[in-house]
Amino acid sequence: MMPQYGDLLPQRLHRSFRDEKRIYPAPYLHPMRTFVVVGNLATTTPDFSLEDIPGTSGRLDILCRCINSAFVLSHGIRRDVEVYLVLRKGPSPKTVRLLGGELRHLNPDERTTAALLKKALSLEVDAEWRRSTPGIFVRAGDLADLLAQVDETAYYLREDGSDHRVEALASDGTFVLGDHIGLSEEDEAFIEGLGTKIVSVGPKSLHADHCIVLINNELDRNELYRNGPIVRDGPVDPDGNGIEGRKMD
């Protein structure tokens, strides 16, 4: 008899994630997740005050919280994540790159993260990446310069997008988010021209850092189950073959 969705589900329901991790081995290769956050008013210069980050830096505090959401785990940081911050307030745009695999000195609080960005922004830059501290790089350049190099599947986070739980998010996806202002029509036209999918994380309009937490969680769940049955919102079994029709190795 053909198994139905309901037949498969209960086997997972009463196991904890801790149990699941014993059953499904961690993958050898960790695909890299990329978050791109555009700070429309974010300063490109280091002359902001750590005593008043929101008021003096063009809301670098938002970008600091995005860094926290992207990298910080309870006991360590995510090595399979990279973050690009596009900063636009200044003589010309700059991009800061943070690589999880090389990051050091990252604390979860806003102020120490802002101090790392301050240091990066004090470097003289041109179009080449220049290293500031371990895992943190900076160069001149805007969103278009960055996305011209993106070849993985890209997603743009916007309220009217389709549910991110339903889209089968690519494990090596690039996720583009706006700050509190969002992206301009010009930016959006550019992004859509790349064939980017528009996704939304839920019914409420959230800050970029909260969206990143939700995307990371979805990818964590997908990664856990990619060697086994995927139980999630979405068409579980389009061919109607059920769990026996899946390759389990």
Added chain:
Amino acid sequence: MMPQYGDLLPQRLHRSFRDEKRIYPAPYLHPMRTFVVVGNLATTTPDFSLEDIPGTSGRLDILCRCINSAFVLSHGIRRDVEVYLVLRKGPSPKTVRLLGGELRHLNPDERTTAALLKKALSLEVDAEWRRSTPGIFVRAGDLADLLAQVDETAYYLREDGSDHRVEALASDGTFVLGDHIGLSEEDEAFIEGLGTKIVSVGPKSLHADHCIVLINNELDRNELYRNGPIVRDGPVDPDGNGIEGRKMD
């Protein structure tokens, strides 16, 4: 013919949350969500430095980020949330209460939130709630004093819990979380004695503030669909009656 899970799903898959909100009206009554965060080393006194919150306050920065996750939306704050912070480092424990319906002056950054807590901690307190600023109250008391008054469904967030997407979380639930240290065995025994369910948000061990983002998102989704078909991980339709078997009013 009896509709199957797969028959129901595609109707939702390609609608955005924005569309869904047009179809499913917002509920008249917003049940209150409660988050309780225990700061084992968090100071009960106001003599910490806003220039070094993590180093001088016993990690009040974690609790500030929890406040952000609990309340902050892109354009406003969640009125249907209340947060209790249990602070334990000092002569005797204190509890700070934040009520979304009354909160004013809450900014998303850590420093201004810490300044609000500093003000609250400067008040003389006894066992009665005392108002510090709009929506922020403080009193003497520990976790047990607080949970003695909790009568809604309570959940304790721990890594080995069952998946929060599968548990049908109560819309007026109370969610108890530990800080970076977690809860002691004594605390856990007390909480379990209350019949609290243990839930987990995902395969990775996350900070409390990230957990709160995930819980809020799950409850947002549940709220959107509670007058219509619920499409989520979990048994969608235990009676096999499909969408036609659901009360839609």
